[in-house]
Amino acid sequence: MRAWLLILLLLAPLCRADEAPPLRVMTDLWPPFRMLREDGQLQGLDIDLLNELSRRTGMRFDVQRAPWARGLAALEQGTADMMTGLAKTPERERYIRYLDLPYYACSPRFYASPALAAQLNDYASLRGLRIGYVLESVYFQPFDSDEALDKVGVSNEQQLLEMLTRGRIDALVGTDCQVDYSLLDPKLAGRIAKAAYQPEARTELYIGFSRKRLARMPELAAALDTLLHEGWLANAALRYQPVVANQ
Numbered sequence: 001m002r003a004w005l006l007i008l009l010l011l012a013p014l015c016r017a018d019e020a021p022p023l024r025v026m027t028d029l030w031p032p033f034r035m036l037r038e039d040g041q042l043q044g045l046d047i048d049l050l051n052e053l054s055r056r057t058g059m060r061f062d063v064q065r066a067p068w069a070r071g072l073a074a075l076e077q078g079t080a081d082m083m084t085g086l087a088k089t090p091e092r093e094r095y096i097r098y099l100d101l102p103y104y105a106c107s108p109r110f111y112a113s114p115a116l117a118a119q120l121n122d123y124a125s126l127r128g129l130r131i132g133y134v135l136e137s138v139y140f141q142p143f144d145s146d147e148a149l150d151k152v153g154v155s156n157e158q159q160l161l162e163m164l165t166r167g168r169i170d171a172l173v174g175t176d177c178q179v180d181y182s183l184l185d186p187k188l189a190g191r192i193a194k195a196a197y198q199p200e201a202r203t204e205l206y207i208g209f210s211r212k213r214l215a216r217m218p219e220l221a222a223a224l225d226t227l228l229h230e231g232w233l234a235n236a237a238l239r240y241q242p243v244v245a246n247q
Helices: 002-019 047-057 068-077 116-121 155-165 174-183 219-228 232-240
Strands: 022-026 061-065 082-086 096-098 104-106 108-111 130-134 150-154 170-173 203-210
Touching: 002 150, 022 068, 047 061, 047 082, 061 150, 068 082, 068 232, 082 096, 108 116, 108 174, 130 155, 150 155, 155 170, 170 174, 170 219, 203 219, 203 232, 219 232
Parallel strands: 022 061, 022 082, 130 150, 130 170
Antiparallel strands: 082 203, 096 203, 104 203, 108 170
């Protein structure tokens, strides 16, 4: 009888994890962190991370794709649990609790046609250009708050790349992790280049929880901490060479 009781006690946490509803994760495409496979499923470094966190904790994740701004709104309203790939801002911290440690970091950069990219040597050279950016994204100061620039906001980075190649914008701002990876596409070869100007900033990427849905955050934070100390993320990023692993 005691042996059976011991087995039941050991299995109880696993049963509770299986019975708990999945965490709702809002996201949008952002290669190489979140990409669409041919079968319509998501893949990428963030998906690998969620799968490993699920394996180690027993938590399940319901990943739902939506425009970035809509995902943030879901966290603010408490209709979703978490997001990955979040930059930290005071405004977002009103409704998001970030895990203590970032899991990756990128750098903001500007991109334009090869001829124009070579001329963008400093922040002042951005004046007078139509600059595309993703709505509700965070890049760096003073760009984020600069109302004197002619900025064109869209839903995602893919739109920006298409607008740039069609001449609808003069330049775009993005993070090197994402845009450099996208520029590996042969269709973009020779059409878009990284600007000479490099802002002195780094964008750290966090997992964040809605402040209205924090019950399972501590367990996930502990698991992420373990992964970081093991070097699991650094090894996982090697799958997405030559860009992410070399940042």
